[in-house]
Amino acid sequence: xxxxxxxxxxxxxxxxxxxxxxxxxxxxxxxxxxxxxxxxxxxxxxxxxxxxxxxxxxxxxxxxxxxxxxxxxxxxxxxxxxxxxxxxxxxxxxxxxxxxxxxxxxxxxxx
Amino acid sequence: xxxxxxxxxxxxxxxxxxxxxxxxxxxxxxxxxxxxxxxxxxxxxxxxxxxxxxxxxxxxxxxxxxxxxxxxxxxxxxxxxxxxxxxxxxxxxxxxxxxxxxxxxxxxxxxx
Numbered sequence: 097x098x099x100x101x102x103x104x105x106x107x108x109x110x111x112x113x114x115x116x117x118x119x120x121x122x123x124x125x126x127x128x129x130x131x132x133x134x135x136x137x138x139x140x141x142x143x144x145x146x147x148x149x150x151x152x153x154x155x156x157x158x159x160x161x162x163x164x165x166x167x168x169x170x171x172x173x174x175x176x177x178x179x180x181x182x183x184x185x186x187x188x189x190x191x192x193x194x195x196x197x198x199x200x201x202x203x204x205x206x207x
Numbered sequence: 208x209x210x211x212x213x214x215x216x217x218x219x220x221x222x223x224x225x226x227x228x229x230x231x232x233x234x235x236x237x238x239x240x241x242x243x244x245x246x247x248x249x250x251x252x253x254x255x256x257x258x259x260x261x262x263x264x265x266x267x268x269x270x271x272x273x274x275x276x277x278x279x280x281x282x283x284x285x286x287x288x289x290x291x292x293x294x295x296x297x298x299x300x301x302x303x304x305x306x307x308x309x310x311x312x313x314x315x316x317x318x319x
Contacts, residue, residue, distance in 0.1 A: 127306075130307075138312060139310040140250075140297070141310075142307060142308060145306060145307060147306070185250070189306075193301070194240070194252055194255060195250075195252070195308060197249040197250040198249055199248065199249040200249060
């Protein structure tokens with residue numbers, strides 16, 4: 097059974113810092129990996145999708161990497177802003193194309 | 208509408224009552240999903256449907272049922288609600304490659 101772990105569970109940083117969120121998964125036979133953002137009381141918004149054949153994806157200040165062999169992904173956020181404060185969720189999709197989620201990292205960016 | 212809508216937004220329910228959570232998408236996605244989100248446990252898959260007319264069980268299906276009569280609608284029914292079903296429920300859909308997933312705004316359900 098696929099298990100997804102995210103570390104740290106919570107992170108607080110001052111505005112302007114670059115930061116890295118970590119995600120690990122136990123079964124490397126994945127179809128793809130997605131990073132989502134969730135604001136309090138809201139649904140999930142997809143940030144980046146990395147196919148299993150890719151190593152990284154970038155969107156603006158966000159960069160996600162994937163190392164399938166080691167079962168790891170990182171989400172890099174450059175020049176963090178208070179508006180980046182949210183919970184970030186990592187999810188992997190396996191052969192059945194269903195998502196397995198980590199518990200998330202709650203990020204607070206202090207002004 | 209654009210994307211996925213869920214109803215109701217929130218509900219307080221007495222234990223033992225029957226409840227149906229509604230989900231509608233307008234993206235013509237074949238695959239749809241129901242997840243529950245609990246503090247410290249992340250999102251867990253309850254049921255899914257790969258196409259209209261078919262459904263399957265996810266990680267935590269007990270106490271829930273679903274139907275998929277058409278492409279757009281995927282209701283989730285709690286036949287006899289119990290307090291452990293207090294949670295936030297998210298409906299999702301995905302495209303033909305089941306690569307990109309889209310989520311609804313969620314239904315916050317409290318069972319007393």
